[in-house]
Ligand SMILES: O=C(O)C1=C[C@@H](OP(=O)(O)O)[C@@H](O)[C@H](O)C1
């Protein structure tokens with residue numbers, strides 16, 4: 001997950017390859033609650049791991065359920081037959097699929113519970129569900145504003161002899177919540193639910209009914225108006241249940257496939273884990289994407305997408321049945337041949353944010369002309385490539401605003417897009433951006449920042465912090481020869497009389513990684529191992545081999561991957577990345593550098609003398625600067641940063657300021 005203030009996505013050209021997406025949020029949270037409500041043990045496979053499922057799992061633990069999670073498998077020991085924890089304070093984040101169904105289940109079971117969430121959850125309506133529960137004889141009290149969480153739940157006096165009315169025009173989750181809770185009360189008599197007025201987001205009710213059936217409860221229904229839970233209904237664990245990949249999450253990749261430039265014999269993007277046999281309503285997004293021109297082939301649990309019509313075709317659609325995935329259509333509309341209208345989406349206004357207002361504001365920043373209606377949005381795309389704007393997109397703590405925003409990176413103007421607060425995707429898809437970057441091809445070389453400078457100038461500390469702040473990869477080029485030597489020793493290759501071809505092959509494939517101050521060879525942290533005297537000797541042996549130098553040049557260039565790279569060393573800006581967008585040459589006075597090195601050594605328990613260190617540094621500077629082959633010198637277009645009197649934070653801020661000056665957008 002990108003835990004940065006913002007994430008700049010360079011312009012993208014295409015996506016290809018194949019991807020397995022994380023589990024469906026709607027299925028995961030329903031299955032977890034149903035498994036908790038029935039007796040016995042349920043093994044849930046391919047469970048989604050995200051904020052929404054974590055709050056549900058935590059709530060179930062607090063209620064006394066046995067919960068074991070290992071990787072993507074959860075084992076739930078249901079409460080059926082066991083005492084429910086009679087009192088609990090449950091924090092449910094911003095998960096509608098946890099707040100609404102848990103409210104109903106706990107209200108029917110009774111106890112002393114407080115349910116709350118993040119501030120936005122306290123602005124998301126729940127009044128229609130509370131009215132229905134009160135009509136049923138449940139005790140539910142508002143602890144803040146009437147009609148909204150937080151809530152207190154007490155002991156019920158259930159009255160099941162008349163139909164329970166529920167309104168479904170604000171959220172279908174209220175009906176879902178009742179359908180999941182009432183089998184707990186239907187042992188003696190039929191329980192009837194009647195929907196008052198219109199019901200929105202109907203396919204989510206289908207998911208609920210399908211999963212109830214998997215847990216042994218078959219609901220009888222009369223269209224969308226009346227649902228009967230037959231007397232004697234009881235939950236039975238299916239033993240094991242598998243969660244499909246999330247169809248709403250798939251919408252971003254279906255869109256990316258439809259926006260991808262074709263060519264290079266590409267056969268499109270394959271999405272695995274969800275397909276035409278899905279029980280999720282958002283799989284119908286595929287029909288909408290096809291209407292806009294996407295080419296989508298499908299099997300029971302896979303999809304393959306390629307670009308079809310180009311530009312995409314504008315559409316005018318009722319999107320009530322796909323409220324979440326419809327947001328993706330709003331961004332696809334930027335690439336259409338005319339204005340697109342998405343209708344019947346009033347529920348967008350009461351989700352993670354007011355999504356109609358948010359979408360209108362952000363798409364306008366990109367150059368679109370957008371009209372907002374009470375329950376619709378009309379998007380006219382930028383009139384040509386020159387009308388696109390590079391924008392810093394605000395994401396309103398809404399995962400879908402962030403994921404949708406990334407699709408603007410396919411713009412024909414080759415502009416980057418900035419996503420503010422990218423970690424908000426954690427609600428349903430924590431690794432969304434990593435997944436996108438693994439499939440995407442940039443439209444131009446990815447951005448590189450080079451930080452070169454003499455020994456002990458602090459370039460490693462500076463470069464790795466700049467990388468962390470931008471969410472970029474980090475390359476510590478100086479360690480590569482040491483790593484090659486170490487890998488060679490471990491592979492049993494002789495270094496005294498070396499086989500250049502084999503060593504070069506090894507260097508080309510070196511599995512290096514730099515993360516959080518650690519230097520990795522494969523999965524192993526070798527930070528200490530490469531700093532020994534012997535490793536230094538080996539480094540100097542391998543670095544004398546031209547084949548190895550060439551291999552490492554390629555390896556270094558291959559580190560320039562999405563979304564960008566910060567590379568530190570001595571020849572990053574001059575030799576390895578001559579076209580880098582920002583080159584910094586970092587220096588500090590020799591007295592200062594000697595002092596830093598001295599502190600470093602002493603803190604590691606290595607004895608050292610300040611005077612000696614300074615003399616060594618100065619001698620090494622002179623050698624490095626005066627050698628004939630690639631002497632240490634600033635690239636012609638490098639900016640000089642003397643950090644003798646700067647803190648690390650000052651230097652980081654300076655480099656980030658220079659970087660920002662080179663960006664086409666300003667923060668919003
Ligand atoms: O039941 C569900 O799993 C959901 C129902 C939909 O909400 P509404 O019924 O409020 O539209 C959808 O937007 C939400 O992401 C998940």
Ligand SMILES: C=C(OP(=O)(O)O)C(=O)O
Nearest residue numbers: 094095096097324351352
């Ligand atoms: C509306 C959404 O979430 P929730 O389940 O919290 O309603 C969503 O995921 O888009």
